[in-house]
Amino acid sequence: MDLSPTSVLLCPPVDISHGSAGGVIFDSSSLRQQTTIPKAFIWPSSDRPAATEELDAPVVDLSGFFHGDEESTLRAAKLVANACERHGFFQVVNHGVSELLARDALDWTDEFFRLPLCDKLRARRKPGGVWGYSAAHADRFSSELPWKETLSFGYREAAGSERVVIDYFVSMLGEEFERMGLAYQMYCEAMKGLSLAIIELLAISLGVDRMTYREFFDDSRSIMRCNYYPPCQEPELTLGTGPHCDPTALTILQQDHVGGLEVFSGRAWRYVRPVHNALVVNIGDTFMALSNGRYKSCLHRAVVNRHRERRSLAFFVCPREDKVIRPPPPSPEDVGGGPRLYPDFTWAQFMEFTQRHYRADMRTLRSFTKWLESSSSVTAT
Ligand SMILES: O=C(O)CCC(=O)C(=O)O
Numbered sequence: 001m002d003l004s005p006t007s008v009l010l011c012p013p014v015d016i017s018h019g020s021a022g023g024v025i026f027d028s029s030s031l032r033q034q035t036t037i038p039k040a041f042i043w044p045s046s047d048r049p050a051a052t053e054e055l056d057a058p059v060v061d062l063s064g065f066f067h068g069d070e071e072s073t074l075r076a077a078k079l080v081a082n083a084c085e086r087h088g089f090f091q092v093v094n095h096g097v098s099e100l101l102a103r104d105a106l107d108w109t110d111e112f113f114r115l116p117l118c119d120k121l122r123a124r125r126k127p128g129g130v131w132g133y134s135a136a137h138a139d140r141f142s143s144e145l146p147w148k149e150t151l152s153f154g155y156r157e158a159a160g161s162e163r164v165v166i167d168y169f170v171s172m173l174g175e176e177f178e179r180m181g182l183a184y185q186m187y188c189e190a191m192k193g194l195s196l197a198i199i200e201l202l203a204i205s206l207g208v209d210r211m212t213y214r215e216f217f218d219d220s221r222s223i224m225r226c227n228y229y230p231p232c233q234e235p236e237l238t239l240g241t242g243p244h245c246d247p248t249a250l251t252i253l254q255q256d257h258v259g260g261l262e263v264f265s266g267r268a269w270r271y272v273r274p275v276h277n278a279l280v281v282n283i284g285d286t287f288m289a290l291s292n293g294r295y296k297s298c299l300h301r302a303v304v305n306r307h308r309e310r311r312s313l314a315f316f317v318c319p320r321e322d323k324v325i326r327p328p329p330p331s332p333e334d335v336g337g338g339p340r341l342y343p344d345f346t347w348a349q350f351m352e353f354t355q356r357h358y359r360a361d362m363r364t365l366r367s368f369t370k371w372l373e374s375s376s377s378v379t380a381t
């Protein structure tokens with residue numbers, strides 16, 4: 001792989017100004033050349049104590065569930081319920097996603113981030129936007145920048161959207177990126193299928209009908225994010241992804257074998273050990289609301305290391321934008337126990353709110369619902 005500075009030099013000069021603000025874009029090629037860490041990438045020490053213990057998260061075998069075996073489904077549901085009540089993280093194996101497809105998506109991620117900066121910038125995320133390529137943009141006001149670059153795009157499985165990801169790649173980057181788009185299109189299709197199965201398993205684990213939550217996710221748009229973390233000379237000063245909670249319903253993460261994902265649980269940061277062919281699943285704020293707070297959306301982060309690059313592919317499962325997020329019948333109390341913890345809201349409202357926040361943390365859903373209660377009401381669909 002050629003990540004040498006020459007690949008950057010092949011680019012014509014890149015205009016990186018945001019209106020009047022200047023600054024420097026650090027893609028992985030320039031990040032890996034930093035021998036001293038630029039100030040903008042140094043995180044407060046309170047955010048970066050090292051994780052010394054592994055997260056106690058089950059590795060759930062889904063084969064029995066997929067084969068309709070009642071006993072192993074109940075066993076899997078029990079493990080899932082226990083993990084989700086404590087911290088919201090578990091891993092799945094025998095999940096039905098082909099190893100080849102998963103590896104292919106990681107390989108294309110290498111391919112994309114290896115491109116010269118000027119090519120990656122053709123897919124650049126617009127300020128305030130959700131989709132596209134993003135690398136740390138440092139100016140004199142920036143701070144706590146992540147040691148990574150990302151590429152995000154949307155996925156919808158509705159009829160007529162069979163090429164939605166392919167078309168995105170072709171339109172942003174050119175015809176020659178059709179194959180890259182196809183690999184991600186297939187990966188997203190597999191992830192969406194798996195997510196619907198996991199949502200059924202979550203319903204079983206909560207003791208309600210397995211189809212209870214499905215309607216929230218029909219014809220919804222998911223978000224796919226490829227994360228690329230270059231090595232870092234002083235990894236103890238930086239973070240690849242800062243502490244946050246995922247505002248979405250569910251995240252399915254493929255991490256490579258390097259490791260770096262950490263979860264704040266039991267008052268300490270704990271690492272999630274990569275398991276061969278496993279996918280990491282975590283509860284996001286929106287599913288926490290759907291379960292009336294019974295299942296937890298937990299603070300997590302990704303650390304980087306001195307010697308090895310790391311890739312992770314996060315598939316964020318979102319409800320349909322206009323669906324009202326309300327714990328479903330028979331009654332919210334049955335699912336979460338106790339009175340309603342969150343008012344009705346739509347994913348569209350919550351997404352807009354989170355985009356205005358630099359950092360999504362444990363308090364985001366709370367501050368969003370407080371803001372909601374003091375503003376307009378929601379129309380049910
Ligand atoms: O890279 C990882 O392990 C975590 C990434 C993550 O949490 C995210 O993209 O939301």
Ligand SMILES: [Fe+2]
Pocket residue numbers: 244245246251300
């Ligand atoms: Fe996350």
